[in-house]
Amino acid sequence: xxxxxxxxxxxxxxxxxxxxxxxxxxxxxxxxxxxxxxxxxxxxxxxxxxxxxxxxxxxxxxxxxxxxxxxxxxxxxxxxxxxxxxxxxxxxxxxxxxxxxxxxxxxxxxxxxxxxxxxxxxxxxxxxxxxxxxxxxxxxxxxxxxxxxxxxxxxxxxxxxxxxxxxxxxxxxxxxxxxxxxxxxxxxxxxxxxxxxxxxxxxxxxxxxxxxxxxxxxxxxxxxxxxxxxxxxxxxxxxxxxxxxxxxxxxxxxxxxx
Ligand code: DGL
Numbered sequence: 521x522x523x524x525x526x527x528x529x530x531x532x533x534x535x536x537x538x539x540x541x542x543x544x545x546x547x548x549x550x551x552x553x554x555x556x557x558x559x560x561x562x563x564x565x566x567x568x569x570x571x572x573x574x575x576x577x578x579x580x581x582x583x584x585x586x587x588x589x590x591x592x593x594x595x596x597x598x599x600x601x602x603x604x605x606x607x608x609x610x611x612x613x614x615x616x617x618x619x620x621x622x623x624x625x626x627x628x629x630x631x632x633x634x635x636x637x638x639x640x641x642x643x644x645x646x647x648x649x650x651x652x653x654x655x656x657x658x659x660x661x662x663x664x665x666x667x668x669x670x671x672x673x674x675x676x677x678x679x680x681x682x683x684x685x686x687x688x689x690x691x692x693x694x695x696x697x698x699x700x701x702x703x704x705x706x707x708x709x710x711x712x713x714x715x716x717x718x719x720x721x722x723x724x725x726x727x728x729x730x731x732x733x734x735x736x737x738x739x740x741x742x743x744x745x746x747x748x749x750x751x752x753x754x755x756x757x758x759x760x761x762x763x764x765x766x767x768x769x770x771x772x773x774x775x776x777x778x
């Protein structure tokens with residue numbers, strides 16, 4: 521019997537991949553797993569993070585019986601994709617900053633990258649820029665406070681506009697920058713608010729649609745959806761439950777990480 525599609529993130533960010541996944545695979549069962557006990561990932565040391573991601577994904581793959589793992593987290597993917605693929609027996613789809621489509625879109629050849637401090641500094645990100653945006657200037661902005669604001673929004677609170685403006689300021693101060701990569705899955709959850717913080721129109725580009733299409737290619741007859749989808753979390757949290765239920769998931773079961 522084939523399993524569901526497992527989506528993994530540190531927090532609610534991976535929910536930005538859920539609408540395109542349900543669009544392309546409307547009959548597939550999904551399981552959402554998040555490591556909310558250790559959120560945020562973006563400011564943690566690499567060595568610790570690799571061990572943690574392997575342990576959480578191991579536990580989530582076993583608990584869900586999934587047929588594919590979608591790592592809906594740039595911070596995890598730019599660090600641990602190879603380790604996950606070597607460690608797990610199910611196929612793994614990763615999420616990395618959408619540098620390539622952004623470079624294709626930019627007319628001014630000046631692109632912004634908004635991501636966690638871990639992602640903006642990763643060698644993986646350097647390689648993406650070198651491969652796909654060599655002729656572009658790329659302004660990287662570490663935007664960790666936006667992770668918390670996205671979490672607040674999905675829990676039903678208004679995000680703090682002053683925090684959004686302050687974090688985005690280094691980008692809108694660049695007069696010729698015309699395209700911004702949302703290189704953290706939390707950020708498309710409030711893309712309109714990020715766009716509104718810009719004094720001029722810019723293209724916002726994220727990876728969610730591409731991840732969903734890649735999952736369609738990799739997955740082979742996933743388990744059929746039967747009612748609400750399931751979810752797993754590493755710590756009990758009523759605010760997280762509210763966000764998951766809004767996205768048509770059941771209240772999370774506790775995921776025990778060995
Ligand atoms: N959603 C995650 C990403 O795409 C990161 C959030 C965090 O810092 O935990 O990078």
